[in-house]
Ligand SMILES: Nc1ncnc2c1ncn2[C@@H]1O[C@H](COP(=O)(O)OP(=O)(O)OP(=O)(O)O)[C@@H](O)[C@H]1O
């Protein structure tokens with residue numbers, strides 16, 4: 001009974017406020033559309049970036065003349081005295097030789113029995129973003145250049161140079177996306193607030209009477225909140241329909257061709273819809289609260 | 299309903315309504331709050347300063363007993379509406395104490411104000427009707443937004459419209475009614491819950507004298523059910539003829555408070571109407 005009253009009053013307002021309601025609805029539609037396109041993209045690129053970061057390793061090459069005692073000492077150094085180290089894997093020069101020979105049999109044919117490869121430790125960092133910490137700890141800066149902390153260490157190498165660019169690119173996508181989404185969400189909130197402000201104005205007599213006869217604040221507010229949610233919800237539903245059409249018509253046919261789109265990290269559609277609807281309702285609630293706070297001091 | 303907390307005690311003469319409520323004789327003492335008297339309204343040294351520095355009310359002290367009919371008179375800007383606004387807690391007193399039914403209004407929390415207001419009917423000069431709703435729905439609206447059920451609405455609205463003489467106008471919109479009829483609708487809306495206190499701010503301000511008498515007659519009938527009625531007005535002729543208590547204000551001060559002993563409380567509505575219209579006997583009473 002109450003709810004039907006609130007709902008009827010909300011619809012009444014919507015009819016009276018058709019144009020501003022429509023404008024607010026379109027803004028919500030665009031916002032949700034952008035979110036609906038970008039969330040999966042960010043999801044996919046983040047998945048890719050995480051994979052790259054997971055593979056970030058530091059190779060610590062020992063001198064070719066390193067003795068087993070040197071190997072043991074460096075192992076302790078890496079495992080116990082170096083920051084940000086998650087695990088250390090030892091690759092002996094023999095193992096490295098066998099593996100490389102299997103990969104490049106022709107080249108190794110020429111080398112004969114000589115083994116040019118050093119003993120190597122592969123160090124996995126705890127935090128891939130701070131991988132340089134390990135390198136700096138092993139090769140502290142001294143004088144003009146760097147000197148290894150242990151004389152048995154020949155070289156410390158990471159693959160940061162190639163991976164940094166990929167990480168930067170994904171970060172850029174994320175930041176741009178977040179900025180755009182925030183701007184659109186802000187516009188939606190303001191336009192919904194405007195719609196509600198107009199219907200507050202259109203219904204000022206009703207509100208006055210309600211206050212006089214002793215309607216509670218929440219009773220007065222509900223029709224406006226419902227109105228906002230209808231506007232936001234309709235915008236979201238239309239955006240989601242468009243996204244669904246887009247997914248079926250464009251994405252699915254290509255999914256077989258491009259591995260990225262079909263990547264398992266891509267969000268499932270049901271969850272995406274739930275997130276988008278929640279966003280629309282959040283935007284509506286924020287917009288109506290903004291107006292009700294300012295203009296409905298009961 | 300959740301109105302118990304700030305209920306204003308009321309007295310109803312017997313046989314007044316088939317509501318089945320406990321019937322109290324006129325002048326019964328209030329059961330609530332252990333207040334000092336059965337005063338419905340008590341102002342003690344109340345001053346109201348508006349934001350701009352205007353004085354709305356200046357150290358006003360007066361009391362209104364349960365079941366009284368009181369006029370507030372005074373020039374424009376003398377503070378009549380300010381008293382009304384203080385009573386419904388639309389504005390707060392700058393100093394002094396406003397008591398209604400033994401409750402200090404300053405102590406009623408903001409959230410409780412709506413429940414408090416359900417005990418007070420208010421009638422304004424400009425009616426404050428909703429133009430897009432019929433007579434019936436204007437009255438029903440007041441019940442709807444205070445959480446009454448459809449059943450209660452179906453019972454109460456026709457009753458009050460009969461009492462106010464609007465039974466034939468249920469489906470008219472406000473702009474299809476005369477000023478007097480519109481004011482009756484607003485009185486019906488204010489009184490549909492039978493509040494113990496009815497406040498009328500210039501209820502006849504927009505009406506011609508004959509129509510005004512009809513409205514005053516209706517208010518008098520409501521008063522006779524035990525409801526305390528406070529009427530602010532400019533209409534001195536009317537006030538003189540009514541012979542009820544008059545509180546006169548000037549620049550926010552009370553300058554006269556005549557508890558006119560002139561009138562008998564037992565006068566019937568019909569006798570009242572006859573007296574108000576002067577010697578014109580034989581006028582049919584609409585009821
Ligand atoms: N909202 C307000 N803000 C500032 N001053 C106000 C406000 N309302 C009333 N006043 C001032 O308070 C004083 C009393 O006003 P009030 O409305 O109580 O007078 P009134 O007796 O009802 O007058 P009227 O007969 O014209 O209705 C006036 O000087 C008025 O200007």
Ligand SMILES: [Mg+2]
Nearest residue numbers: 378379380499
């Ligand atoms: Mg006034």
